[in-house]
Amino acid sequence: MQRVIDPNFYAVQMFKNKGYKRAQCRYCKTYFWSVIDRDNCGDAPCADYTFFDIPTKRSLGYREARNIFLEFFKRRGHEIIEPRPVVARWREDLYLTIASIVVFQPHVTSGLVPPPANPLVIAQPCIRLEDIDSVGYTLGRHLTNFTMGGHHAFNYPDKTVYWVNETVELAKDFFVEELGVPEEEITFKESWWEGGGNAGPSFEVAVGGLELATLVFMMYKVDGDNYIELPLKIVDTGYGIERIAWFSRKTPTAFHAVYGDLVREFHKALNVLEPDKEILYSLARKAGRFDLTKAEELANLIRVISRDFGLGEKEIQDQLRNVFDVYAVLDHTKTIALMLADGIVPSNSGEGYLARLVIRRTLRRLSKLGSETPLAELVAKQLNFWGDIYPQMIKYRDRILEIILIEEERFKEIISKASTVIEKYLRKSLSTEDLVELYDSHGIPPDIVSQEIEKKRGSRIEIPANFYSLVASRHSKPKTVRELEDVKLPKDVIEWAKKLPPTRRIFHEDPYQKAFKAQVIDVYKNYVVLDASAFYPEGGGQLGDSGYIRTSGNVYKVIDTKKVGDVVVHILENAEGLEKGVEVVGEIDWGIRYRRMRHHTATHIVLGALRKVLGDHIWQAGAEKTEYKARLDVTHYKMPSKEEIEKIENLANSLIDSGLDVNIKYMDRNEAEKTYGFVLYQGGVPMTPIIRVVEIPGWDAEACFGTHVKNTKEVGAIKIINVEKIADGIIRFEFVAGTALTDYAKQIEGKLGKIGALLGSSIEDLDKRVEGIVKYIRTLENTLKSYRTIYENMLIEQIIKGGEPIGNLKMYILKPEIQDEELVKDVIIKAIEKEPRLLLIVLQPRNGKTFVEISLGRESSRHIDAREITKALARKIILRAGGKSDHVTGMAEASINDVETAVKNIIKDLVKS
RNA sequence: GGGCCGGUAGCUCAGCUGGAAGAGCGCUCGGUUUGCACCCGAGAGGUCCCGGGUUCGAAUCCCGGCCGGUCCA
Numbered sequence: 001m002q003r004v005i006d007p008n009f010y011a012v013q014m015f016k017n018k019g020y021k022r023a024q025c026r027y028c029k030t031y032f033w034s035v036i037d038r039d040n041c042g043d044a045p046c047a048d049y050t051f052f053d054i055p056t057k058r059s060l061g062y063r064e065a066r067n068i069f070l071e072f073f074k075r076r077g078h079e080i081i082e083p084r085p086v087v088a089r090w091r092e093d094l095y096l097t098i099a100s101i102v103v104f105q106p107h108v109t110s111g112l113v114p115p116p117a118n119p120l121v122i123a124q125p126c127i128r129l130e131d132i133d134s135v136g137y138t139l140g141r142h143l144t145n146f147t148m149g150g151h152h153a154f155n156y157p158d159k160t161v162y163w164v165n166e167t168v169e170l171a172k173d174f175f176v177e178e179l180g181v182p183e184e185e186i187t188f189k190e191s192w193w194e195g196g197g198n199a200g201p202s203f204e205v206a207v208g209g210l211e212l213a214t215l216v217f218m219m220y221k222v223d224g225d226n227y228i229e230l231p232l233k234i235v236d237t238g239y240g241i242e243r244i245a246w247f248s249r250k251t252p253t254a255f256h257a258v259y260g261d262l263v264r265e266f267h268k269a270l271n272v273l274e275p276d277k278e279i280l281y282s283l284a285r286k287a288g289r290f291d292l293t294k295a296e297e298l299a300n301l302i303r304v305i306s307r308d309f310g311l312g313e314k315e316i317q318d319q320l321r322n323v324f325d326v327y328a329v330l331d332h333t334k335t336i337a338l339m340l341a342d343g344i345v346p347s348n349s350g351e352g353y354l355a356r357l358v359i360r361r362t363l364r365r366l367s368k369l370g371s372e373t374p375l376a377e378l379v380a381k382q383l384n385f386w387g388d389i390y391p392q393m394i395k396y397r398d399r400i401l402e403i404i405l406i407e408e409e410r411f412k413e414i415i416s417k418a419s420t421v422i423e424k425y426l427r428k429s430l431s432t433e434d435l436v437e438l439y440d441s442h443g444i445p446p447d448i449v450s451q452e453i454e455k456k457r458g459s460r461i462e463i464p465a466n467f468y469s470l471v472a473s474r475h476s477k478p479k480t481v482r483e484l485e486d487v488k489l490p491k492d493v494i495e496w497a498k499k500l501p502p503t504r505r506i507f508h509e510d511p512y513q514k515a516f517k518a519q520v521i522d523v524y525k526n527y528v529v530l531d532a533s534a535f536y537p538e539g540g541g542q543l544g545d546s547g548y549i550r551t552s553g554n555v556y557k558v559i560d561t562k563k564v565g566d567v568v569v570h571i572l573e574n575a576e577g578l579e580k581g582v583e584v585v586g587e588i589d590w591g592i593r594y595r596r597m598r599h600h601t602a603t604h605i606v607l608g609a610l611r612k613v614l615g616d617h618i619w620q621a622g623a624e625k626t627e628y629k630a631r632l633d634v635t636h637y638k639m640p641s642k643e644e645i646e647k648i649e650n651l652a653n654s655l656i657d658s659g660l661d662v663n664i665k666y667m668d669r670n671e672a673e674k675t676y677g678f679v680l681y682q683g684g685v686p687m688t689p690i691i692r693v694v695e696i697p698g699w700d701a702e703a704c705f706g707t708h709v710k711n712t713k714e715v716g717a718i719k720i721i722n723v724e725k726i727a728d729g730i731i732r733f734e735f736v737a738g739t740a741l742t743d744y745a746k747q748i749e750g751k752l753g754k755i756g757a758l759l760g761s762s763i764e765d766l767d768k769r770v771e772g773i774v775k776y777i778r779t780l781e782n783t784l785k786s787y788r789t790i791y792e793n794m795l796i797e798q799i800i801k802g803g804e805p806i807g808n809l810k811m812y813i814l815k816p817e818i819q820d821e822e823l824v825k826d827v828i829i830k831a832i833e834k835e836p837r838l839l840l841i842v843l844q845p846r847n848g849k850t851f852v853e854i855s856l857g858r859e860s861s862r863h864i865d866a867r868e869i870t871k872a873l874a875r876k877i878i879l880r881a882g883g884k885s886d887h888v889t890g891m892a893e894a895s896i897n898d899v900e901t902a903v904k905n906i907i908k909d910l911v912k913s
Numbered sequence: 914g915g916g917c918c919g920g921u922a923g924c925u926c927a928g929c930u931g932g933a934a935g936a937g938c939g940c941u942c943g944g945u946u947u948g949c950a951c952c953c954g955a956g957a958g959g960u961c962c963c964g965g966g967u968u969c970g971a972a973u974c975c976c977g978g979c980c981g982g983u984c985c986a
Contacts, residue, residue: 095986348983349914357984414982420926421918441918443983471984474916728982825933852969855933870969880969883932890969 009201009217010190013165014172020188033188033203042187043206044141044288051208052285056248057180062147062258063389065245066123069149072178076170078151079117083124085342086145087351089619089678090685095351100124100150101218101236105196106687107669108154109218111232113689116670119153119161123241125338125390129354132361133468136328137292139284140246140254144358145335149239157231167215167235171205174239179248181207197222198230209288210247213239252280255327262330262385269378270371272326275319282308283320325365329378332362336375337382340400341392343617345635346407347729352635359407364445367415376404399615403637418444422452430461436470488538488562489527489569496524502566504532507545508664508692511597511707515587523578528556528570534588535570537563540683541623542600542706544571547588551578558586593707595627595740601662601696601708602652602715602737603630607682608700609652610634610733613644620682621730625706628743629721629736636731645723648733652718655699659713663695676701717741791818792827799831799840807911809860811839813900819844824853832857839864841903843896850892850899852881861886864910872906873899 010033011022020033025041032041040046060068070080084103088094094102100122107113124147131142151170153161168188175181189204193216202216218234220227246254256263267274282305290297302320306313339355346356363375380401387394421442425434430453438444446463453461464470489497506516518530528549535558538544544561549570557573572578603623610618614636622633640648669691672680680693680703694704696712709715715737721744722734736744752763761769795814803812812831816824824842832838836859844851852873854866866888870881877898881890892899 349986353985417925437917440916440984441982474984829933882969887933888969889932892969 009164010203012168014169015188018183025189031190033190034184034186036184038187041189041206042185042209043189043204043211044209045291047206047209047288049209049285049288051210051247052250052281054181054185054208054247057178058248059250060179060245060248061260062242062245065248066147066149066241066389068178069174069239069241069244070121070123072174073121073151073170076173078119078121081116081120081122083122085678086125086127086338087342087344089681092685095354096127096129097124098126098128099195099236099238100126100148101152101216101234101238102126102196104152104154104234107689109198109232109234111156112687113669115152115154116674119151119235121149121151124148124150127335127338129357132332132358134293135331136324136326137298139252139287139292139327140242140258141287143242143254143331145331145338147241149237149241149244151235151237153235155233155235162235163233164217167217167237168203171203171213171215171237175205175207175212179244193218193236194222199227200236207247210243211240212243212247213237252277252284253327255330259330259334259385262381263326265381266326266330266378267323269373269381270322270326270329270366270369272322272369273319275323279305279309279311279316279319280323322369325369328365329362329369332358332365333375333378333382334386336362336404337379337386337393337400338390340379340403340617341383341390341396343396343619343635345617345619345637345729346403347635347727349727349729352729356407359404360411360443363408363411364447368447374405375408376401379404396616399617406637414443415448418442418448419452422449423456426453426457432464432470435461435463435467436474439467440471440474489564493524493527493569494564496522496527497529497564497567497569500529500567501531503530503568505568506532506534507536507707510534511709514590515585517583517585520578520580520582520584522580523575526572526575528572528575528578529567530570530584530586533561533568533570534586535561535568536588536593536596536707537561537568539563540600540704540706541603542596542625545588545593547586549578550585550587551582554578558588592627595738596625597707597709598715598738599625599627599630599736599740600706601712602718602735603632604662604694604696604700604702604704604708605652605655605712605715606630606632606648606718606720606733606735607634607702608696609648609655611679611700612651613648614640616679623683628740629734631732631734633726633730633732635729637729639725640723640731645720649718649720649735655696656712656715656717659711660696660699661711662708663693663697664708665693665695666690667693672703714738719744788820788823792823792830795827796831796834799827799838800835803835803838806839806908807863809837809839809863809911810835811841811904811907813904814840814842815896815900816842816844828853828855836860839907841900841907843899845896846891850894850896852879852888852890852892852899852903854888854903856886858886864907868910869903869906872910873903876902876906 010031015033018035020035021037022031022033023038024031025046026039027046028041030041034042074080084097086097088097088102091102091105097103101109103122103124104115108115125145126148127145129144132144134142135144155161155163172183172186175186176183185207187206189206191202191204193200193202193214198218199220199222200216200218202214204211205213205215214237216236218236219230221230242254242258245257249257251257264274283301286301286304290301292298292301302313302316306316309316335358336355339358344351344355346352346359348356359375366373366375380397383393383397383400393400421444422438425438435446435449438449439446446467450461450463453459500521506513513534516532516534518532521529521531535545535547536542538561545558546560547558549556549558549572554577556575556578558570559573560571562569562571603625607618607620617635619635620632621635624631667675667690669689672691672693676693680691680701682702683704686703691703692705693701694706694708695701718735718737719741720733720735722732724732726732749763752766756763756766759766759769759773799812799814803810814827824844828840828842832840832855836857838857839860840855842853842855854869856864856866865885866883867885870879870888870890873879874881878893879890881888883889
């Protein structure tokens with residue numbers, strides 16, 4: 001790829017004015033700018049962590065670092081923006097908020113929507129899970145959650161806010177003036193950034209081995225191999241708040257700076273001794289150069305430290321062994337708190353899976369530490385600690401802790417099952433392949449397998465170093481090209497419709513309008529576009545309308561309606577003769593449409609009720625509104641109880657009765673988000689600067705395209721008819737409203753009536769009648785059982801007493817009169833057991849053929865092989881049979897009598913010989 | 914959304930190279946013992962997830978579906 005970058009881009013005016021020099025790092029070869037002469041870029045791993053020795057004006061904790069950052073940029077003309085959730089609800093291509101710029105993607109960065117302020121500053125909590133396995137070992141360089149301080153400026157072609165020089169100056173001022181970092185310690189590394197389809201040159205700002213900020217100048221769109229210059233040029237900066245705190249506090253690890261008292265509390269709770277501060281510092285200073293995630297590098301570093309301190313390597317190892325895990329637990333528990341507080345429900349897909357992943361990794365670390373402390377207890381500490389910054393942690397505390405209890409319970413269950421599953425695999429020697437499968441299919445991590453085997457066999461197994469990449473390779477597959485599953489219209493139709501002007505939406509102007517006048521814009525095959533339409537096009541889970549379009553001479557049936565962008569496409573049964581420019585009258589099937597409208601409004605009401613009863617983590621995961629019923633899938637961590645369901649239903653119905661107006665508002669996107677929050681985007685994220693908000697005051701507000709009734713009273717009533725768990729973490733609610741409810745009642749009534757008629761009972765007495773019948777069946781069963789036993793004994797006696805002696809054996813041919821396979825089987829088994837010399841042949845008619853079964857007693861099976869009999873028999877008649885030496889079954893294409901004579905002769909011959 | 918694993922007695926599971934449904938725990942009854950995982954004997958309890966196919970014969974093999982689990986987007 002060619003970077004179309006002006007080589008002078010990095011030669012910022014400020015560098016020239018201040019006498020910065022450009023140099024190349026002798027280690028990583030990167031070019032960088034600095035006010036002094038230096039041979040390295042000042043960033044790890046090219047430099048030690050010398051920041052411990054660099055003076056700063058103040059020693060800042062996490063909170064102070066955060067505030068100072070925000071306040072500094074506020075003073076420099078930026079407006080402070082409230083952070084968004086760590087779940088990127090407003091984006092459909094991303095689960096988690098991984099950077100502050102994510103907040104503005106894609107609607108602002110694409111130029112569609114203006115930013116909420118310009119320039120602005122934000123302290124955005126972010127979650128990145130890529131380095132989860134390194135967390136702890138690097139003393140805070142890797143974290144799963146961090147706060148990205150970002151100041152952003154959006155430069156439009158007609159309005160520039162600020163660009164490279166101002167950005168670099170702001171960074172320099174922040175570090176030098178605000179934090180008091182000596183300017184000569186700062187390096188600006190030339191770099192290039194790419195992500196989310198955008199790219200641009202950047203500076204990485206490093207001080208004393210630590211990268212404290214990245215200044216990105218987003219100015220290109222990545223299009224295949226090309227970089228296309230964007231009209232909108234964005235200053236995208238990221239300052240690591242945790243690192244700034246670490247840097248200024250000069251604590252041995254970032255965890256000490258960020259978590260303060262929690263560090264001691266966690267060591268105590270996890271029963272791990274805090275290592276000697278000096279040893280820790282010594283480790284920290286050198287940590288920048290070593291990759292401590294690698295066992296051998298850690299060993300090397302320990303060797304170095306033991307020399308410095310004159311202590312044994314083992315002693316140092318003992319001190320450090322567990323602290324890395326404590327650090328990781330500190331980090332992970334905050335990530336869990338952030339994720340759950342923002343409403344993620346753990347599950348096996350989507351962002352829920354990511355939450356479960358972090359929870360399970362943490363549980364594993366805890367078990368590695370041999371800790372019995374419940375995870376919920378540790379997370380509770382985080383909730384208390386961070387509650388002032390993230391009030392949702394306080395508000396949803398109980399729910400968060402309940403979810404963690406459930407998740408820990410589930411994980412323990414899997415681990416407890418691990419034992420039997422591993423046993424199964426242990427029958428053969430355990431291969432690496434098995435190890436991968438145990439993890440992949442059963443969720444049993446290799447360290448647990450290893451533990452289990454050591455416990456059981458006393459032997460150890462080797463876990464390949466590349467274990468997790470082996471797992472990953474197992475999943476390597478062609479990237480799931482997200483097929484447009486909703487290929488609702490053929491491609492050519494979409495292309496055609498795209499070129500047409502937007503349709504006036506009568507269904508929005510007045511959702512009650514049943515008929516309308518319009519002009520035909522264009523006709524293509526059976527697809528018609530009008531200048532205006534009352535036909536609702538499928539969207540937001542509401543199906544498209546049907547009805548009729550009339551011209552002066554003709555009537556056309558509309559079977560469905562869809563949309564392409566802002567164009568409403570009517571799908572006709574047959575559009576022959578319909579011409580461009582013709583005046584038409586449209587008429588929708590109002591009955592069906594009105595039922596769907598009622599269901600649509602009902603869905604909003606139920607969603608509101610769900611959030612009130614079950615909690616704010618309830619999020620729509622899918623919905624469908626038909627004329628028959630409505631369906632709403634939501635995120636929830638357990639099956640709701642009967643009482644909860646009843647409460648939801650009652651609450652929804654009382655809201656309907658309270659007769660609230662359903663308000664439709666067109667709102668500025670930023671304004672709407674500020675007013676209602678992201679609950680708006682339950683049904684998806686519209687890509688428009690103005691959004692249509694459907695509001696039931698005090699109850700529910702959603703960005704929604706659908707048609708709604710004017711007042712909740714119109715919904716009539718709601719009955720929840722089905723609640724089921726359709727996937728882990730997702731509960732489906734099905735309900736009916738309005739006339740659909742009556743239909744549903746009628747349907748049930750019909751079914752009950754049918755049952756009543758069959759049982760000769762009225763619906764009122766049905767329960768008693770069924771009870772009686774069940775009792776009666778029990779009695780019948782018992783009676784039947786007695787008769788069966790009698791008959792069975794009779795047959796057995798008959799067989800044993802009768803029978804034709806052949807040699808010293810006894811042959812009996814049974815032709816049962818009753819078709820009762822179970823009975824016959826019992827008779828055969830018991831008879832040959834009682835009479836070991838018995839040679840029992842059972843013949844039964846089946847589908848015009850004869851089913852042959854030959855069974856031998858212990859004694860007779862010594863003299864003869866049942867398979868020999870069938871073999872000989874097959875020579876005389878058409879027979880297909882097989883079995884064991886003392887029992888065969890088969891199907892003969894002959895009458896029972898023919899088989900009987902044939903089999904008699906054969907057996908006589910066989911026994912003689 | 915995709916890959917993989919699983920669904921057998923109330924529970925935990927075995928059986929799965931096709932050949933007459935099993936164990937342990939639990940339950941009921943009897944004996945032994947009188948107490949905190951005791952022993953002995955007898956018994957009840959099954960749509961082997963559902964549907965189709967192959968076969969003389971399917972819990973077992975094949976196909977489809979449902980449900981659960983798990984890993985990964």
